[in-house]
Amino acid sequence: MQPGRPLRPLCFALLCAFTVPAVTARQQPPEAPPDLAAQIRELRQQIAEQNQRIDRLQRELEAQRAAAAPAGADGSADPMRPAPLAVPAILAGTRGRGPEPVGAKPANADRPPEVAALFEQPGVLTPRGKTVFEPSLQYSYSSSNRVALVGYTIIPALLIGLLDVREVKRNTTTATATFRHGVTNRFEVELRVPYVYRSDATVSREIFTGTATERVFNTSGRAIGDVEVAARYQVNAGNIERPYYVAGLRFKSHTGRDPFTVITDCVTRCVGENVTGTGLPLTLPTGSGFYSLQPNLTVLFASDPAVFFGGVSYLYNFKRSGVSRTVLGGTKEWLGELAPGGVLGFNVGLGLALNDKAALSIGYDHNSVGRMRQNGVVVPGSVRTQLGTLLIGYSYRLSDRRSLNFTVGAGLTRDTPDVSLNLRVPLTW
Numbered sequence: 149m150q151p152g153r154p155l156r157p158l159c160f161a162l163l164c165a166f167t168v169p170a171v172t173a174r175q176q177p178p179e180a181p182p183d184l185a186a187q188i189r190e191l192r193q194q195i196a197e198q199n200q201r202i203d204r205l206q207r208e209l210e211a212q213r214a215a216a217a218p219a220g221a222d223g224s225a226d227p228m229r230p231a232p233l234a235v236p237a238i239l240a241g242t243r244g245r246g247p248e249p250v251g252a253k254p255a256n257a258d259r260p261p262e263v264a265a266l267f268e269q270p271g272v273l274t275p276r277g278k279t280v281f282e283p284s285l286q287y288s289y290s291s292s293n294r295v296a297l298v299g300y301t302i303i304p305a306l307l308i309g310l311l312d313v314r315e316v317k318r319n320t321t322t323a324t325a326t327f328r329h330g331v332t333n334r335f336e337v338e339l340r341v342p343y344v345y346r347s348d349a350t351v352s353r354e355i356f357t358g359t360a361t362e363r364v365f366n367t368s369g370r371a372i373g374d375v376e377v378a379a380r381y382q383v384n385a386g387n388i389e390r391p392y393y394v395a396g397l398r399f400k401s402h403t404g405r406d407p408f409t410v411i412t413d414c415v416t417r418c419v420g421e422n423v424t425g426t427g428l429p430l431t432l433p434t435g436s437g438f439y440s441l442q443p444n445l446t447v448l449f450a451s452d453p454a455v456f457f458g459g460v461s462y463l464y465n466f467k468r469s470g471v472s473r474t475v476l477g478g479t480k481e482w483l484g485e486l487a488p489g490g491v492l493g494f495n496v497g498l499g500l501a502l503n504d505k506a507a508l509s510i511g512y513d514h515n516s517v518g519r520m521r522q523n524g525v526v527v528p529g530s531v532r533t534q535l536g537t538l539l540i541g542y543s544y545r546l547s548d549r550r551s552l553n554f555t556v557g558a559g560l561t562r563d564t565p566d567v568s569l570n571l572r573v574p575l576t577w
Contacts, residue, residue: 272392272448273382274330281575282326288568290559291317314352318565321345322373334382342373344404344434365413369432373404391449398442404435408473408483438488439466455499457511463491467521489518489532497539509541513557536560537568549576 274280293315324342331337347368378398386392410429444461467487472480497511517533519526541555550573557568 272394273334273380274328274336276330276333278330278576280326280328281577282328282572284324284326284570284572286322286324286568286570288320288557288565289318290565291315292562314350316351317349319347320565324373336380338376338378338380340376340378342375342404343371344373345370346432346434348428348432350428365428367428367430367432369405369410369434371405371434374400374435375403376400386448386450388450388452391447394446394448396444396446398444400436400440400442402435402437402439404437405431405433406435406437407433408437408471409433410473412473412475412481436465436488438468438486440464441466453501455501456497457499458496459494461493463493465490484523487521487524489520489530491518492516505545507543509539509543511539511541513537513539533563534561535564537564550574 322342322344324340326341327339329337345368347366350365350367352363352365376398378396380394380396383393383395384390407429410431410433412429440463442461442463444459446459447457449456465488467485469485471483471486473483475481493513493515495511495513497509499507499509501507513536515535517535519530519532521527536559538558538560539555540557541553543551543553545551553570553572553574555570555572557565557570559566559568
């Protein structure tokens, strides 16, 4: 029941208490006091003023409730997170009401629906004037085996040459600082600054030799990654009957350590040294080395207490000319013009609100990476790569301005990292 509402029955009772004697007084002999009519008029005026004050307080309370309605559990603009908690907000006008007496007029029948004020608030993006700082830590692990035949065969069962067998184990840790700001209720901008630490361990035998001894080649790299900027726009004002559409555009720089600037170990015997190289980089890069542009579209559909989501994207990598790399010993290897293949991706999933603070989500993310081209020709051995990941996430709202998000990813294809862990703590102010 709204504050101030119990005054209405009380005022009505007072009005009846003083109105009935007034009607009776007109039917009685003129012994009644001559100022009784003036007193009734004064009480009626006081009751009218009290009703006006109650209506004004009620409107102010509804405005405060609408202004305090949260856009999401963590105040973030990540489309997976705010949408599930927007469903209880949209349905707030139909919950928490006590039963009404049969045949009686509802107490709030003369008021406009509370849902109407909610559509003035942002739907799934960062509210206007709000800023979100989201520190995150991501770890991924992958392992792969490679077998190469260095030689020739006379018959299918006989090999003249050597086998190059390698087992590679990769560990990547990325710490990211993300800033989001709501320009309007439907438009937000984002800045991501990552710091990457990588370490690879390659178990192999020396190539071009007849040794049966395995050795481990360890290499690592740490530096700032590729800085990204993005913008998102909520196309429509969705509700519980129609989905939200969010269009986005992301630009990735190549501020990270370039893969073509790191020194690569020799493939054959190094110049001036009687050792055989591995053909692997001595330090690992932390960036892709290419500028990229990615448009995307996300769809969110709320069906209390769940939210269905999905999206499509395409990552375009700009080609790069005049590329070369340095081999151990100072030798330059000219590569020419390189054009990475585009990445077509899509994702689908379901978010489920467990209560007003906790939520669980499950989804699938897939990316199809095109082939690399060098000087306009497909690089030999380059094939289209499929990356599929199963994602399970959990979110808990610590307060109105802070929440905790944890996601586990499992690789479903051979080229995808075996496991990835992601921890995010969005802070809103």
